[in-house]
Amino acid sequence: MKLGDVENDQIYPMMMESPQLRWGFIRKVYAIISMQLLLTAAVAAAVVFVRPIPIFFVRTTPGMIAYVGIVIFTFIVLCPLYAYHRSHPLNFILLTLFTIGIAFSVGISCAFTKGEIILEAAALTSGVVVGLTLYTFWAVKQGHDFSFLDPFLFASLLVLFLFGLIQILFPLGKLSVMIYSALSALLFCGYIVYDTDNLIKRFSYDDYIWAAVTLYLDIVNLFLALLNLLRALD
Numbered sequence: 001m002k003l004g005d006v007e008n009d010q011i012y013p014m015m016m017e018s019p020q021l022r023w024g025f026i027r028k029v030y031a032i033i034s035m036q037l038l039l040t041a042a043v044a045a046a047v048v049f050v051r052p053i054p055i056f057f058v059r060t061t062p063g064m065i066a067y068v069g070i071v072i073f074t075f076i077v078l079c080p081l082y083a084y085h086r087s088h089p090l091n092f093i094l095l096t097l098f099t100i101g102i103a104f105s106v107g108i109s110c111a112f113t114k115g116e117i118i119l120e121a122a123a124l125t126s127g128v129v130v131g132l133t134l135y136t137f138w139a140v141k142q143g144h145d146f147s148f149l150d151p152f153l154f155a156s157l158l159v160l161f162l163f164g165l166i167q168i169l170f171p172l173g174k175l176s177v178m179i180y181s182a183l184s185a186l187l188f189c190g191y192i193v194y195d196t197d198n199l200i201k202r203f204s205y206d207d208y209i210w211a212a213v214t215l216y217l218d219i220v221n222l223f224l225a226l227l228n229l230l231r232a233l234d
Contacts, residue, residue, distance in 0.1 A: 011200055012140045025205050032212040033219070040103040040220065047107025054111030067108065074101030085209040095209055102220055109224060113231055121227040129219055132189060136196040146197040149190055156187050174232055181229035188222040
């Protein structure tokens with residue numbers, strides 16, 4: 001079967017839009033995500049291998065303050081990014097700043113972790129993301145819809161947030177970290193399916209930046225959850 005034949009087929013039953021346009025949108029989103037992941041890997045690798053960087057940001061008081069400032073700045077950037085995600089080229093500038101901020105946090109998380117654990121987490125994340133993406137495209141083609149997951153995922157995210165807050169204030173030990181990390185990994189697996197379903201059906205063609213942001217965050221959070229789980233198991 002030729003690629004053109006695939007793109008002429010409906011992606012899901014009762015599709016009311018042009019399959020070619022939707023496939024073009026999907027390719028654009030995944031191209032942006034690929035660039036984000038490459039930038040994340042490059043920045044995180046720089047943080048990990050240039051040892052004075054993580055030592056300064058983790059083991060000195062000025063560095064810790066600066067690190068908290070970077071994290072806060074990253075989430076502040078998310079607000080104008082959402083507001084201007086359709087405004088080119090401002091959306092790409094804000095997306096780059098946001099991605100660098102997330103990548104820096106990923107690098108700090110990996111800086112004091114064994115290389116084997118980082119590679120295992122990256123391999124697991126890659127396999128899970130590819131598998132869930134293929135599954136979602138197949139399921140949507142069969143007529144399945146995953147919009148019902150929205151309230152369950154939000155409620156689970158809220159519970160995990162409160163659990164994480166308690167863990168920070170009152171550390172409960174290694175077992176609780178393992179449980180928290182495993183539940184986080186399952187949650188973001190659900191979000192990958194849910195956001196891929198939205199990518200296929202619901203995001204408008206002008207929402208390519210925000211669609212990329214949602215899936216990028218799902219992938220990064222899944223990686224961090226698996227990283228913490230493997231680190232706790234080590």
